[in-house]
Amino acid sequence: MTQHLSDSNEKSDNGKTGNKFGRGIEFREGTPIQLLKYNEKSENGKFGQIILIQEALDILRKIREPLAIISVVGSFRRGKSWFANVLHGRHDGFDLGARVEGCTRGIYMWSPPFKLKSKQSNGKIIQKRIIVLDSEGIDDPGQDENWATKLFILCLVISSTFIYNVHGIVSRDDIGKLHLMTDLSKFIQEPDNGDFLPRLVILLRDFTFENPGNFKDYFLKQMNNINSKAAKAISDFFCDFDVYG
Numbered sequence: 001m002t003q004h005l006s007d008s009n010e011k012s013d014n015g016k017t018g019n020k021f022g023r024g025i026e027f028r029e030g031t032p033i034q035l036l037k038y039n040e041k042s043e044n045g046k047f048g049q050i051i052l053i054q055e056a057l058d059i060l061r062k063i064r065e066p067l068a069i070i071s072v073v074g075s076f077r078r079g080k081s082w083f084a085n086v087l088h089g090r091h092d093g094f095d096l097g098a099r100v101e102g103c104t105r106g107i108y109m110w111s112p113p114f115k116l117k118s119k120q121s122n123g124k125i126i127q128k129r130i131i132v133l134d135s136e137g138i139d140d141p142g143q144d145e146n147w148a149t150k151l152f153i154l155c156l157v158i159s160s161t162f163i164y165n166v167h168g169i170v171s172r173d174d175i176g177k178l179h180l181m182t183d184l185s186k187f188i189q190e191p192d193n194g195d196f197l198p199r200l201v202i203l204l205r206d207f208t209f210e211n212p213g214n215f216k217d218y219f220l221k222q223m224n225n226i227n228s229k230a231a232k233a234i235s236d237f238f239c240d241f242d243v244y245g
Contacts, residue, residue: 028088028114032095032134033059037106038147048147050154059111063129067113071133071155071198074165083165083203084134088114094134107155108134133159138177152181159198166204170222179230182237200241207245215243 035056039049070087072080081094088110113129120126135155138148156162166174202219212218223231 025087025089026114027090028110030088030093030111030114032093032108033111034105035107035109035133038136038151040147050150056109056111059113060131063113065115065127065129067129067131068116068160069131069133069158070161070163071107071135071159072163072165073135073138073152073155075137075167080137080165081134083163083205084110084132087132105136107136107151149180152177156181156198161201162198163201163203166202168204168207169209170202170204170219170226172226175223175226175230175234178234179227182233197238200238202241202243204243204245211245215245216241218245219243 033056034053036050036052039051072084072087074080082091085091085093093110094108110132113131115127116130117125117127133155135151138152164174164178202215204215204219220231220235223234
């Protein structure tokens with residue numbers, strides 16, 4: 001990761017318009033489609049409904065390779081969709097929007113999921129399908145508070161890599177959200193075939209202060225200064241996490 005993130009565009013090697021920050025990432029053909037949406041007004045009038053979109057389900061059911069899911073989560077209007085586009089080597093795709101209000105509603109996935117070869121610990125090369133999810137921003141003033149919590153936890157349990165997008169420095173609010181996530185996850189039943197926890201990546205966007213050298217150490221120090229109890233819970237909860245700025 002570089003110290004500063006740029007929105008500048010450039011041509012990739014294959015002539016496609018890509019994203020400067022995504023240099024070295026292959027340009028991915030395709031388009032985002034909605035995976036799920038939330039209806040606040042359900043039939044019983046008490047709880048909202050999470051509605052899965054059939055088109056996305058049909059695509060997922062056709063996948064036969066091992067699947068890895070990368071979700072990008074964080075506050076609204078903080079560049080989550082832009083970074084999700086970067087992961088596809090491009091500046092367009094997921095809607096960026098020019099309004100003050102958040103433009104992503106529910107969860108969108110990239111279609112088609114792209115293929116990636118990876119080397120296992122035993123040296124064997126396998127091919128995976130990678131799905132990048134762009135989620136609705138949390139903290140949107142017009143958002144149902146219960147839905148924001150459900151969205152956060154939902155992205156956590158379905159992800160292989162959970163990218164938490166932070167604008168600038170780490171705040172008390174950011175630590176609080178991650179701490180809440182560790183508390184709520186205690187009520188989730190773990191699968192019989194292994195852990196459900198993803199790899200956590202903290203992405204510090206537009207970090208304009210002096211480079212701390214090691215962003216993970218900086219993040220841990222900030223957490224301890226803000227809330228030592230939360231810092232311990234997050235560190236214990238995520239045995240594998242990285243921080244980039």
